[in-house]
Amino acid sequence: MSSTPSYQRTLARTVSTAGVGVHSGVRATLTLHPADSDTGIRFRRTDKPSDQGLIQGIWSNVNDTRLCTVLTNSHGVSVSTVEHLMAAFAALDIDNALVELDGPEMPIMDGSAEPFIALIDEAGTKADITAPRRAIKILKTVTYTEGDKQATLSPGQDRSFGLSIDFNSAAIAHQDYRFTLSNRTFRDDIAEARTFGFLPEVEALRKMGLARGGNLDNTIVVDGDRVLNPDGLRFENEFVRHKLLDAVGDLALAGLPILGHFQGLRSGHGLNNKLLRALFADPSAYELVPFVASTDVTAKLSTTNSPQKRAAVAHG
Numbered sequence: 001m002s003s004t005p006s007y008q009r010t011l012a013r014t015v016s017t018a019g020v021g022v023h024s025g026v027r028a029t030l031t032l033h034p035a036d037s038d039t040g041i042r043f044r045r046t047d048k049p050s051d052q053g054l055i056q057g058i059w060s061n062v063n064d065t066r067l068c069t070v071l072t073n074s075h076g077v078s079v080s081t082v083e084h085l086m087a088a089f090a091a092l093d094i095d096n097a098l099v100e101l102d103g104p105e106m107p108i109m110d111g112s113a114e115p116f117i118a119l120i121d122e123a124g125t126k127a128d129i130t131a132p133r134r135a136i137k138i139l140k141t142v143t144y145t146e147g148d149k150q151a152t153l154s155p156g157q158d159r160s161f162g163l164s165i166d167f168n169s170a171a172i173a174h175q176d177y178r179f180t181l182s183n184r185t186f187r188d189d190i191a192e193a194r195t196f197g198f199l200p201e202v203e204a205l206r207k208m209g210l211a212r213g214g215n216l217d218n219t220i221v222v223d224g225d226r227v228l229n230p231d232g233l234r235f236e237n238e239f240v241r242h243k244l245l246d247a248v249g250d251l252a253l254a255g256l257p258i259l260g261h262f263q264g265l266r267s268g269h270g271l272n273n274k275l276l277r278a279l280f281a282d283p284s285a286y287e288l289v290p291f292v293a294s295t296d297v298t299a300k301l302s303t304t305n306s307p308q309k310r311a312a313v314a315h316g
């Protein structure tokens with residue numbers, strides 16, 4: 001444990017990758033640039049007029065959460081499926097970056113955050129010792145409930161996340177997982193968990209013109225009680241870990257790290273955003289404080305491949 005004051009971080013240099021969007025099927029080139037302190041995470045659509053393409057990565061720009069998290073600016077320009085990159089930025093303590101994209105949707109890559117972690121590692125990171133890092137400290141519990149779904153933020157010393165899910169499929173069933181966010185825990189336990197979908201839903205979405213880029217290389221596809229991916233799962237409880245990955249990314253749209261505990265019950269992108277809206281609607285629920293690293297949040301550690309995380313469940 002250390003109590004070193006933290007400074008804002010950005011990328012050390014520009015890096016690029018490319019891939020298709022899981023919903024649109026549109027191929028896009030993604031470029032991550034260093035950015036000035038106090039600018040946050042900003043997206044720029046390079047296929048749009050230059051005075052209209054900038055979209056701040058912030059909770060108030062979230063306007064669609066049905067399948068993924070979509071950000072839209074005042075010109076009506078959108079960028080879809082930002083949550084996995086946002087999670088990687090949050091976990092690696094990147095406060096400021098400019099994300100350029102020449103299409104409407106972020107590449108899905110392998111469905112997890114691991115390719116974005118690798119991309120940020122390729123760029124390297126640097127701190128701005130003239131810009132102290134701040135955090136949002138939760139002062140009292142804020143809950144958002146919708147039917148049998150619930151999301152809660154409550155006071156805590158670090159950035160911890162817990163989630164429970166229940167699905168009427170033996171491949172998923174009940175899964176419950178909790179972790180404290182740090183560079184190391186995210187790399188080891190969360191980053192590689194992939195997005196998932198159910199075969200009948202995937203077929204229905206395709207008919208609606210969605211899920212066009214989704215396939216077994218970037219999505220866990222569940223059919224009844226079976227996982228259709230030939231290599232099975234990356235973790236026995238990969239589903240709840242991916243939902244936690246999404247929660248980390250969606251909550252990163254707060255604009256600053258949140259010191260407190262997130263707890264989700266069957267929650268997803270919609271509730272994650274409504275929870276942030278409930279938080280910021282109540283100024284007595286939080287305060288801005290200097291971010292003090294209590295864990296190894298700035299340590300760069302490589303991904304480990306422990307045997308148990310590769311345990312595939314039976315399929316077929």
Ligand SMILES: [Zn+2]
Pocket residue numbers: 083084195242245246
């Ligand atoms: Zn996701």
